[in-house]
Amino acid sequence: MNRRANPMAVKAALTYEIGEAAAALGKSPATIRNWIKDGLPVMASRKPYLISGAAIRDYLRAKYQATKSPLAPNELFCLSCRAGRKPLDMSVEAFANTPKTTRLMGICACCGACASRMISNTQTHVFSETFQIKTGGGSNA
Ligand SMILES: [Zn+2]
Structure with missing residues (x-):
């Protein structure tokens, strides 16, 4: 299981390029791109993509909430x-x-x-x- 990124590693008031967000969260840029495909909102009018720190926090919290303690049948x-x-x-x-x-x-x-x-x-x-x-x-x- 992947280590979870800490939503608090990004600042809510800042915007991040994919590479910056990846570095801040200790993830690969490919992971950030997967999150975008998965629904992480980007400021689409601009390239390179900019992602707001607040959006990253919301996305990660929702994501981890959804996957919270999935129990195996024998657990x-x-x-x-x-x-x-x-x-x-x-x-x-x-x-x-x-x-x-x-x-x-x-x-x-x-x-x-x-x-x-x-x-x-x-x-x-x-x-x-x-x-x-x-x-x-x-x-x-
Ligand atoms: Zn225990």
Whole structure:
């Protein structure tokens, strides 16, 4: 996974050429061009392209928000690691959350902290093939 660029590495009030933006963010110019293809707004009336720092910040924040913690099917989200982690022994407890959702909780195999994941009840059978689900919580928890 690519290292994330820091949106604060560019100044909101400045404009950047592609090469300048790449240098400021520690990315290659090709990456910046990909971002433009992907929707990063440029000041199109001018060449070379100029990109406002504010636009870069908005773009990166939206991009990273969208890709925040995509969990693999065999992972829970660990609040301590702030990442998807496999639960210890692939063992989780299921707690009824809402009539339609269940919270799976386990121990992060990486750091030992509590990790959890919300699933739709319609997915329970899928996750029960991956995890050893104990229904310790029950609905009266
Ligand atoms: Zn962890």
